[in-house]
Amino acid sequence: MTATPLEIGLLFFPGMTQLDVTGPFEVLARLPGARIHLLWKRIEPITSDVGLTLLPTTAFADCPQLDVLCVGGGPGQMALMDDLEVMTFVAKAGATARYVTSVCAGCFILAGAGLLDGYRSACHWLSRDQLAILGAIPVEDRIVVDRNRISGGGVTAGIDFAFQVAAELCGSEVAKRLQLMLEYDPKPPFDINERNAPPEMIAEIRASARSMLDERRRSNERAMARLRAGHVDSRTA
Amino acid sequence: MTATPLEIGLLFFPGMTQLDVTGPFEVLARLPGARIHLLWKRIEPITSDVGLTLLPTTAFADCPQLDVLCVGGGPGQMALMDDLEVMTFVAKAGATARYVTSVCAGCFILAGAGLLDGYRSACHWLSRDQLAILGAIPVEDRIVVDRNRISGGGVTAGIDFAFQVAAELCGSEVAKRLQLMLEYDPKPPFDINERNAPPEMIAEIRASARSMLDERRRSNERAMARLRAGHVDSRTA
Numbered sequence: 103m104t105a106t107p108l109e110i111g112l113l114f115f116p117g118m119t120q121l122d123v124t125g126p127f128e129v130l131a132r133l134p135g136a137r138i139h140l141l142w143k144r145i146e147p148i149t150s151d152v153g154l155t156l157l158p159t160t161a162f163a164d165c166p167q168l169d170v171l172c173v174g175g176g177p178g179q180m181a182l183m184d185d186l187e188v189m190t191f192v193a194k195a196g197a198t199a200r201y202v203t204s205v206c207a208g209c210f211i212l213a214g215a216g217l218l219d220g221y222r223s224a225c226h227w228l229s230r231d232q233l234a235i236l237g238a239i240p241v242e243d244r245i246v247v248d249r250n251r252i253s254g255g256g257v258t259a260g261i262d263f264a265f266q267v268a269a270e271l272c273g274s275e276v277a278k279r280l281q282l283m284l285e286y287d288p289k290p291p292f293d294i295n296e297r298n299a300p301p302e303m304i305a306e307i308r309a310s311a312r313s314m315l316d317e318r319r320r321s322n323e324r325a326m327a328r329l330r331a332g333h334v335d336s337r338t339a
Numbered sequence: 340m341t342a343t344p345l346e347i348g349l350l351f352f353p354g355m356t357q358l359d360v361t362g363p364f365e366v367l368a369r370l371p372g373a374r375i376h377l378l379w380k381r382i383e384p385i386t387s388d389v390g391l392t393l394l395p396t397t398a399f400a401d402c403p404q405l406d407v408l409c410v411g412g413g414p415g416q417m418a419l420m421d422d423l424e425v426m427t428f429v430a431k432a433g434a435t436a437r438y439v440t441s442v443c444a445g446c447f448i449l450a451g452a453g454l455l456d457g458y459r460s461a462c463h464w465l466s467r468d469q470l471a472i473l474g475a476i477p478v479e480d481r482i483v484v485d486r487n488r489i490s491g492g493g494v495t496a497g498i499d500f501a502f503q504v505a506a507e508l509c510g511s512e513v514a515k516r517l518q519l520m521l522e523y524d525p526k527p528p529f530d531i532n533e534r535n536a537p538p539e540m541i542a543e544i545r546a547s548a549r550s551m552l553d554e555r556r557r558s559n560e561r562a563m564a565r566l567r568a569g570h571v572d573s574r575t576a
Contacts (some may be wrong), residue, residue: 118503119362119365119512120361121362121365121521124357124358124361124391126356126357127357127358127361127389127391128357128389128494129388131390131391132389133368138390140391143484147394150376151366152365152368153368153375154361154364154368154377154395155391155393155394155396156391156393156394157384157392157393157394159360159383160394162475168537177363178460194373206522226522230565244522244524244525244526245526245528256520256521256522257365257500257520257521257522257523258521258522258523258525259522261495261525262526262527262528263497265527265528265529266528267395268394269528269529274529277528277529278529278531278536278540279529279540279544281527281529281531281542282494282531282532282540282544283493283494283495283503283544284358284464284494285443285464285481285492285495285496285532286494286495286525287481287491287527287530288481288495288523288525288527289481289482289496289499289526289532290499290502290513290518290523290525291482291502291503291506291514291518292502292506292514292515292518293525293526293548294518294519295519295522296516299515299519300396303515303516303519307516307519307520317506332522
């Protein structure tokens with residue numbers, strides 16, 4: 103195993119779904135030569151959507167050029183779409199990263215930063231169709247690779263995604279060994295997904311998520327308007 | 340869905356493998372009525388084995404009676420075996436919890452606190468045989484249920500485990516809906532586990548883990564000696 107430094111940046115933000123990033127973190131931090139940057143505006147505690155508080159390691163201003171930029175989702179993602187400091191940072195970091203990646207609704211942050219125009223992407227199943235608002239191509243897969251963009255679907259898909267990224271970076275032998283060490287040989291207690299779930303369960307989830315989905319749609323539309331007007335640009339930072 | 344308070348305690352400790360507990364956290368924190376307690380001696384930042392810093396929410400002294408006690412693993416587990424403050428807290432909290440649970444090498448902390456004597460338990464595959472040192476019965480399954488003890492195997496098994504615990508606490512409909520929301524329909528990039536891995540990969544992993552496994556064995560033997568001598572007891576706290 104080589105130990106070429108691998109600069110890996112994971113975006114932290116208030117209201118993130120922590121497993122979107124702590125799943126990939128657990129895998130990627132174990133790659134030979136990995137240097138992990140848990141990125142936020144400042145070094146200050148960040149609390150997830152359901153109450154886990156974590157500490158970033160690297161302020162935006164101190165982020166090196168990245169081999170991998172990874173952005174997760176969670177309800178806090180919507181507020182970021184209007185935060186030009188974040189969107190400009192993501193646009194800049196993404197413009198030079200070897201791999202530009204996302205898990206769950208993190209794809210909207212990449213797309214809002216102009217990084218997914220014409221790219222295929224995964225997303226959480228509930229919001230996937232909204233990728234089209236931002237010029238990306240929604241794909242119903244757990245892991246989607248399009249050129250140097252790699253994306254995972256909702257939340258736990260970040261773990262499958264991370265082993266795929268591990269294989270891209272370090273080869274399949276390293277990724278397999280890590281999968282064995284982290285015992286990723288899943289046996290979910292239930293067989294349920296968006297295709298086989300009872301229609302009434304899907305309808306109930308869509309109904310209870312409606313106001314969040316509407317808010318996300320509006321935030322995506324605002325982000326697209328700003329992109330068209332040239333307000334988010336990797337060169338403006 | 341009812342919202343009966345569910346007091347759920349997850350042990351934090353320096354050198355833990357964060358995914359052992361952040362996986363279950365993501366699931367259990369979303370249960371109706373869940374009140375999560377991220378437990379450590381004091382409220383102070385805790386850094387995981389590969390560098391994620393998290394904040395506990397509840398000091399041992401402020402821990403309520405629990406519906407679920409959950410303990411994860413990681414290399415920091417070995418130092419805890421000799422820490423009577425921790426072991427006595429775990430013994431006490433476990434004595435009154437409705438469910439006493441572990442992920443990965445967290446089983447040794449439960450066993451060292453006298454909570455697994457004669458119980459079947461899962462464990463990370465590399466260390467599983469050592470459960471016998473502490474009077475527990477090692478089982479080669481991803482999730483093991485024995486009376487009110489529920490355990491998961493290594494690291495990522497904590498996610499499968501958590502949906503099982505969710506079903507025990509709130510019924511299978513709630514657990515299935517959560518599995519759908521967190522999109523747990525895994526498709527690992529590789530099919531690899533302790534049974535189908537190349538023997539040379541298993542041998543290499545065992546060789547590189549030898550000193551850790553020896554240290555764990557000695558810590559388990561010391562813990563068993565203390566248990567036999569009555570030095571860890573839920574009544575002594």
